[in-house]
Amino acid sequence: MGASGSGKTSMRSMIFSNNPASLTSRLGATIDVEQNHVRFLGDLILNLWDCGGQDAFMDSYLTTQRSTIFSHVGVMIYVFDVETREMSKDLEYYRDCLEGLTQFSKEANVFLLVHKMDLIREGDRAAVFQRKVAELEKASGETGVKVYGTSIYDESLYKAWSSIVNTLIPNARNLSKHLRIFAEACSATEVVLFERTTFLVIATSSPSDTSDTFSSDPVAAHKLDPKRYERTSELIKSFKQSCSRLREEFHSLELELAEFTAVLDEMTKNTYVLVVVHDPVVETAAIKMNIRMARRKFE
Ligand code: GTP
Known part of the structure; x- marks a missing residue:
């Protein structure tokens, strides 16, 4: 989940389809939900839903498609573009999604990715990230969340995704x-x-x-x-x-x-x-x- 252009399909295509970062700029906007089944480990199959982030789709996930989208969720990964100019709208949608999860998948883990960290000057990254973490933790209320700073241009994406996938491996x-x-x-x-x-x-x-x-x-x-x-x-x-x-x-x-x-x-x-x-x-x-x-x- 996450706003349009925040980088969801880019990270999916890099991690699960082995595409290089340089090709992600050619990706078009995701229309509605793209589902992938990734055979991960033996019998463990990841069912990955990449939910297009345009407002019309988000509104539909939260209303007519609500039970389909939020039922049987193992992990919700919400991607925030670190440079977004629409943070309050993003947070509003994020809170609505949390409500959807509370209603249909209480046990789901929530991971938040502050993405495109490469766009922030190196010296400012730690401070910007800490500010975002505080903002996101406040918006998450009682829900325990894990926040990672990520970019498709360095190894940070793998750290975040390894810990996400780890929560899904039973043994x-x-x-x-x-x-x-x-x-x-x-x-x-x-x-x-x-x-x-x-x-x-x-x-x-x-x-x-x-x-x-x-x-x-x-x-x-x-x-x-x-x-x-x-x-x-x-x-x-x-x-x-x-x-x-x-x-x-x-x-x-x-x-x-x-x-x-x-x-x-x-x-x-x-x-x-x-x-x-x-x-x-x-x-x-x-x-x-x-x-x-x-x-x-x-x-
Ligand atoms: P929707 O499908 O509309 O929901 O958008 P999306 O969240 O799937 O965005 P998408 O993956 O299509 O990425 C949008 C743009 O962001 C692309 O041009 C990517 O190359 C760029 N992008 C993705 N990740 C990063 C990143 O870590 N850093 C930078 N600088 N750009 C990124």
Whole structure:
């Protein structure tokens, strides 16, 4: 959900259809609702509704289509253009949508994206974002919301979408536990599981609440970049696009640097795993063999 031109179809086409950001300017306005079924993980199918944001459509979602639009919602993602000149109208529609959710899908999670952050000067971004967060939290009243600053031109989009999708994966915690055991078996600093087509992060071996703060061992010892997950998603996605331009298919990646070794390889039919090892004694071939042997367990 979100006003016309706020960037909903652009982010959908980048994450779920692997289109580059440069092509999003050619997208036309969405007419009514565009539904996509994305097979995400095995039997987990995301039913994605991209609701065109022109006023006439919004009015219809809130009246005649109300029960269709707001029933059985797992997550509502409301996109706000950070530079909008019509914030009060946006907020009015947003509050109406929250009411729709309260009526038909009480349990739904709500994510708010303050989008097109690239349009704000870098030095002002943090302050502008904080102001928006305060404004949006106030408008949300009692509803608990998560707010992310996003742009299609950097990795921020992947961070937001990974956490959105995470709330929809029923066994994400269990997966993290198994990844921790696998990381230990590989003497790895960290193991990250990505969804195959979107390259969104599904689970990591590091506890999620400490992934940004370096407080967990062994991640702490190596001062890993807090943006490493979403950066990897973004980089691999554009590398895959380059591969497909050359009519090649991306299969796996090995990096052997002075400080660490990293292997990115298929884990299951729907996932890729990234194993990062700082121990120089561990050979890449051994990591690959461990991945091969763990496949059946994770399938
Ligand atoms: P409706 O379909 O009418 O509801 O609009 P929408 O929300 O789907 O907007 P759309 O995705 O079509 O994007 C509108 C314009 O915003 C396009 O020209 C995009 O290239 C541009 N855009 C999308 N995301 C970003 C962003 O992060 N930064 C900047 N600068 N432009 C963006």
